[in-house]
Structure formats: structure tokens, C-alpha cells
Amino acid sequence: MNSLSISFWPLYSLLSLVATAISVPDTEVSTSAIFQVYTNNIRYDAKDLMSMELPWAERKVGVVGTMLAVSANMSTVFALQEVTYNQLLDIKTEMNWNSQSWAHIGEGRDGGVAGEYNPILYNVNEWDLLSNYTRWLSETPGTPSAYKGKCFNRIVSIGIFRHKSTGSIVNVLNTHFCHKYEDSRQFQAYEILKHVDAIGLGNPTIVAGDLNSERTSVAYSILSDVVKEHGDPLELPTVSGFQSGGKGSTIDYVFSKGNLVSLSHAVLDNMLYDQYRFSDHRPVLEVFELAPTLVARACAA
Numbered sequence: 001m002n003s004l005s006i007s008f009w010p011l012y013s014l015l016s017l018v019a020t021a022i023s024v025p026d027t028e029v030s031t032s033a034i035f036q037v038y039t040n041n042i043r044y045d046a047k048d049l050m051s052m053e054l055p056w057a058e059r060k061v062g063v064v065g066t067m068l069a070v071s072a073n074m075s076t077v078f079a080l081q082e083v084t085y086n087q088l089l090d091i092k093t094e095m096n097w098n099s100q101s102w103a104h105i106g107e108g109r110d111g112g113v114a115g116e117y118n119p120i121l122y123n124v125n126e127w128d129l130l131s132n133y134t135r136w137l138s139e140t141p142g143t144p145s146a147y148k149g150k151c152f153n154r155i156v157s158i159g160i161f162r163h164k165s166t167g168s169i170v171n172v173l174n175t176h177f178c179h180k181y182e183d184s185r186q187f188q189a190y191e192i193l194k195h196v197d198a199i200g201l202g203n204p205t206i207v208a209g210d211l212n213s214e215r216t217s218v219a220y221s222i223l224s225d226v227v228k229e230h231g232d233p234l235e236l237p238t239v240s241g242f243q244s245g246g247k248g249s250t251i252d253y254v255f256s257k258g259n260l261v262s263l264s265h266a267v268l269d270n271m272l273y274d275q276y277r278f279s280d281h282r283p284v285l286e287v288f289e290l291a292p293t294l295v296a297r298a299c300a301a
């Protein structure tokens with residue numbers, strides 16, 4: 001197995017060394033990383049409960065229990081939506097019950113700790129965070145704001161991560177589009193594509209989240225023209241509601257672009273105590289193989 005070698009030699013200097021052919025440097029390709037992306041709208045900590053909705057203190061058993069179970073055997077990056085600050089603290093406390101491994105990026109949509117987060121949670125033993133920022137999906141992406149002042153503030157949380165044991169790099173974006181206006185969602189889809197372009201750097205990129213848009217929508221197609229989604233309409237719908245018997249719909253996705261191979265895709269069920277649900281959305285889980293990032297190593301002798 002190849003071990004990672006980090007080098008400050010950019011590829012172009014490697015190529016020029018090869019061209020002059022005095023000492024041919026080693027090239028080293030890291031092994032690929034297998035990891036999974038999990039996206040789930042966990043529903044905010046509502047005080048006015050819907051029929052069959054349990055309070056957060058009880059729902060969190062299922063929300064976090066599922067996260068712990070899926071991440072037990074495979075490196076996992078979590079993209080969550082509708083997470084209020086107290087919920088984020090609870091999730092991190094529970095996730096870190098036996099170690100201090102789980103960190104998050106992202107801020108609340110109303111700025112700082114205010115409003116719902118789209119946090120990205122990652123295991124610090126598995127990933128190095130290279131860069132991270134939050135942007136608003138509005139005309140003023142740098143400040144808390146809503147497109148045309150309508151609806152709620154909507155955000156994207158962005159992180160660039162390096163997989164520690166292989167050195168491969170991946171960009172991850174987590175978002176939640178407007179629930180009310182189609183023009184807002186289309187605007188937000190174009191904003192996401194601008195961010196995908198801006199952070200591209202040739203890295204494989206993942207966009208996860210709740211688009212409040214079905215596969216037949218224009219907002220979905222704006223994204224899916226550029227980033228690809230591997231879900232199957234025969235899977236469970238991602239929106240379950242809390243009551244049984246609803247038809248449901250699919251609006252939660254994991255998209256990818258670049259050197260990422262989708263190995264499997266699943267919509268997980270969200271049952272809790274056999275008759276309740278831990279959220280009104282089901283989690284989506286996709287396993288990826290992240291192709292090696294080429295690293296160049298100069299020849300020492």
C-alpha cells in the first residue's frame with residue numbers, strides 16, 4: 001500500500017523536471033478513499049408539535065443513533081439541515097460520547113448561532129479541514145439575507161476536506177433551499193453552481209441537502225445538468241412526514257461531480273419505537289470512492 005507523501009512541488013514543476021530528464025522524480029498516487037455522505041433534514045426543535053411528532057429530546061435518540069450506527073464502520077461526512085444551535089450541541093455531545101472526534105463547520109442562517117444551521121459534521125481523525133465558509137443564497141452572499149427579501153434566509157455551508165490516510169481532497173457543500181417560491185429555488189440552484197465553480201480547483205465536489213424540489217422541477221434540473229445524482233425513484237421517498245400512510249416525496253439529494261464513483265445509494269427509514277419517526281425526512285446515504293489525488297514527490301538523490 002502506498003503511503004501518502006505530501007510535497008510542496010506543484011505538478012508543473014514535476015513536468016518540467018521530467019522534460020529536462022536529469023533526475024526523474026518519483027510520482028506517487030495515493031490509494032482511493034471509500035467514504036459515505038449522509039444527508040438528513042432533522043426538523044428543527046419545534047415547540048408546537050405536529051401530530052405524531054415527538055419532542056426533540058426523544059427524537060434525538062433516533063437522529064443520533066442512526067448517525068452513530070452508519071458511521072461505525074465507514075468514514076462518514078454528515079450534511080444536516082434545519083439544525084438549531086441547541087440541536088447541534090446535543091448532536092455533537094452524543095456523537096462524541098466516547099471520544100472528541102466529531103467537529104462541525106457552518107453557522108446559523110441568521111448569522112453566528114442564530115437560526116437554523118446546515119452543518120457539515122466530520123471526524124477529525126479521518127479528515128483535515130482545509131477551508132470552510134458560509135454563504136447566503138441571496139443577492140448579498142456575504143451577509144445574512146434572503147433572495148428578494150422573501151422567505152427565510154437560506155445558506156450553503158462549504159468545506160474543503162483532505163482525507164487523512166489517502167491525501168485525497170473533496171469539496172462538500174450543504175444547503176437547504178426555499179420551501180415556498182420556485183423563483184427563489186432556481187436562483188439558489190444557480191448560486192450553488194457558482195460556488196461549485198469557484199471552489200472547483202479540480203477537486204471532486206459533493207452537493208448535499210434539501211432542495212425542496214422534486215426531480216421533475218426546474219431547480220433540480222439546473223443542478224443535475226452539472227452535478228449528478230444517483231438516487232432511484234423506486235426508493236423510499238425522502239419526505240415521510242410524521243404520520244404513517246402519507247404518499248411522501250423526494251426532495252433530499254446527494255450530487256457529485258469529478259473523480260467520485262458512486263458505489264451505492266440508499267434512503268434509510270426513520271422509524272423510532274415502531275410507530276414514531278425521528279424526523280419528517282428520511283436520511284439519504286451514498287457511498288463514494290474518491291479517486292486518488294495525484295501527488296508529486298521530488299527525487300531526493
Ligand SMILES: *[C@@H]1O[C@H](CO)[C@@H](O)[C@H](O)[C@H]1NC(C)=O
Nearest residue numbers: 066068069070071072073074
Ligand atoms: C459494523 O461492524 C460490526 C462488526 O463487524 C457489525 O456487527 C455491525 O453490524 C456493522 N454495522 C453496520 C452499520 O454495518
Ligand SMILES: *[C@@H]1O[C@H](CO)[C@@H](O)[C@H](O)[C@H]1NC(C)=O
Nearest residue numbers: 105106129130131132133134
Ligand atoms: C472555518 O471557519 C471558521 C469560521 O469562519 C474559521 O474560524 C476557521 O478558521 C475556519 N477553518 C479553516 C480550516 O478554514
